[in-house]
Amino acid sequence: MSINVHSAATPSQGGAGGRFPSLREALWCAFGLALWLIVTALFIGFRPEHTVMAVLIFCLFYFDARSRRLVIALLPFFVFGISYDWMNIVPNYEVNPVDTAGLYNAEKALFGINTAAGVLTPNEYFAIHHCAVADFFAGIFYLCWVPLPIIFGLYLYFSRRTEGYIRFALVFLLTNLIGFAIYYIHPAAPPWYVASHGFDVFTGTPGEVAGLGRFDELTGLNIFDGLYARNSNVFAAVPSLHSAYTLVAFIYALLCHAPKGWKIILGVVTAGIWCTAVYSSHHYIIDVTLGILTALAATALFELILMKIRPFARFVAGYARYVAIPAKSTSAS
Numbered sequence: 571m572s573i574n575v576h577s578a579a580t581p582s583q584g585g586a587g588g589r590f591p592s593l594r595e596a597l598w599c600a601f602g603l604a605l606w607l608i609v610t611a612l613f614i615g616f617r618p619e620h621t622v623m624a625v626l627i628f629c630l631f632y633f634d635a636r637s638r639r640l641v642i643a644l645l646p647f648f649v650f651g652i653s654y655d656w657m658n659i660v661p662n663y664e665v666n667p668v669d670t671a672g673l674y675n676a677e678k679a680l681f682g683i684n685t686a687a688g689v690l691t692p693n694e695y696f697a698i699h700h701c702a703v704a705d706f707f708a709g710i711f712y713l714c715w716v717p718l719p720i721i722f723g724l725y726l727y728f729s730r731r732t733e734g735y736i737r738f739a740l741v742f743l744l745t746n747l748i749g750f751a752i753y754y755i756h757p758a759a760p761p762w763y764v765a766s767h768g769f770d771v772f773t774g775t776p777g778e779v780a781g782l783g784r785f786d787e788l789t790g791l792n793i794f795d796g797l798y799a800r801n802s803n804v805f806a807a808v809p810s811l812h813s814a815y816t817l818v819a820f821i822y823a824l825l826c827h828a829p830k831g832w833k834i835i836l837g838v839v840t841a842g843i844w845c846t847a848v849y850s851s852h853h854y855i856i857d858v859t860l861g862i863l864t865a866l867a868a869t870a871l872f873e874l875i876l877m878k879i880r881p882f883a884r885f886v887a888g889y890a891r892y893v894a895i896p897a898k899s900t901s902a903s
Contacts, residue, residue, distance in 0.1 A: 590632070591632060595631075595638075596632075599628070599631050599632075603624055607620065607624055609659075610655065610656075613659045614655060614658050614659065639894070639895070642892065642893050643727055643739070643893040646739040646740055646743040647720060647723070647739065647743075650743050653746065653750060657750060657753070657806075661773070661803050661805075662803060662805060662806060663771065665757070666754065667757070668757040668758065668759055668771045668805045669757065669758040669808070670758075670759040670764055670768075670769040671769040673758050673759070673854060673857075674764050674769070674854075676856060677691045677761075677854040677856055678690075680856070681855050683695045691761065692848050692854075692855060693848060693851040693854065694761075694765070697765065700784065700849070702784075702788060705781070706788055707842065707846075708785060708846040708849055709782060709786075709793070709794065710785075711839055711845075712812070712843060712847075712852075713793065714839045715815050715816065715843055718815075718819065718836070722819045722828075722836065723735055723738055723739055723819070725828070726828070730894070731826050731828075732890045732891075733886065733890040734822060734826035735890075736890045737877075737886065738822040740886070741868055741869050742815065744868040744871065744872055745811070745818055745864055745865050746811065749814065749864050752808060752809055752860075752864070753806045753808075756808055757806070758806070758807040759804070759805055760780075760807040760852055760857075761780075761852070761853065762778050762851040763804055765780075765851065771805075776798075777797075777798035779794040779795050779798045780850050781849060781850030781851045782794040782850045782852070783795065807853055807854070808856070808857050809857060809860035809864045810853040810857040811864070812843055812847050812853065813840075813847055813858045813861030813865075814862065814864050814865035816836055816839050816840040817865040818865050819840075820837055820840050821865070823836050844858050844862075
């Protein structure tokens with residue numbers, strides 16, 4: 571299975587091709603932004619980045635046809651970010667019991683390492699046995715988990731692999747939605763939580779950098795400390811979506827016949843993230859495995875089932891035509 575990237579989509583007439591948005595487009599944009607901001611303000615609370623993002627989307631949407639096409643093309647990633655944020659409205663630990671001991675004991679039974687101190691999970695083993703070089707690369711790999719797939723997606727888009735980009739972006743979103751659903755079906759504590767708090771559930775526990783703190787100490791950047799201090803729901807370890815994102819990008823690098831450099835970068839980073847997830851005590855091997863399976867399941871569901879449904883396939887093709895960069899010029903028609 572591969573995607574023909576040489577049949578570049580042609581932008582649709584009118585709509586995103588005009589200098590200014592149509593009335594319908596303008597109303598949909600205003601409605602979407604208003605709904606997002608109102609729900610966020612009422613149930614989560616405004617943060618500075620919400621305002622920045624809303625202003626940026628608004629300006630890009632109304633500036634010209636090129637920036638408007640880009641905003642609409644990036645919509646799956648915006649929906650991903652909003653969905654992740656909105657999970658704070660109803661935390662998953664309020665829906666189902668949190669798995670702490672069961673997951674830990676399963677990991678130890680399946681992947682336990684015999685030591686003089688007894689059987690340890692791989693996370694416990696690496697918490698004792700680590701080195702500066704591994705700590706540094708662990709931080710580098712983990713910083714790539716969302717930015718690299720987005721950068722790859724932008725590469726596909728601006729290289730006019732438009733339908734390949736749309737498929738990738740939609741599968742990225744579908745992977746997240748499946749993962750988020752599992753978070754609610756089976757809330758689970760990460761390894762660092764068990765190491766710090768045992769098997770009891772404390773719902774107000776803030777996020778923790780765990781082994782990634784060694785990267786912060788090594789570099790003096792405190793990047794992960796800032797990121798994980800704002801994680802309000804720590805019981806979302808299964809599946810490991812960290813392990814899924816760059817895998818989806820790697821799959822579409824193959825399907826879209828991306829240059830060899832992209833395949834190598836995405837392959838190396840994907841394997842590095844899998845190892846880092848365990849090495850840094852953010853995920854069990856079980857979590858990583860389920861994250862991989864989530865990415866594969868989302869891709870198979872999209873490509874082998876949804877794309878065989880004609881109305882859905884027409885929607886994808888229409889979406890690609892709507893946001894495609896003109897073949898002869900990148901200027902607005």
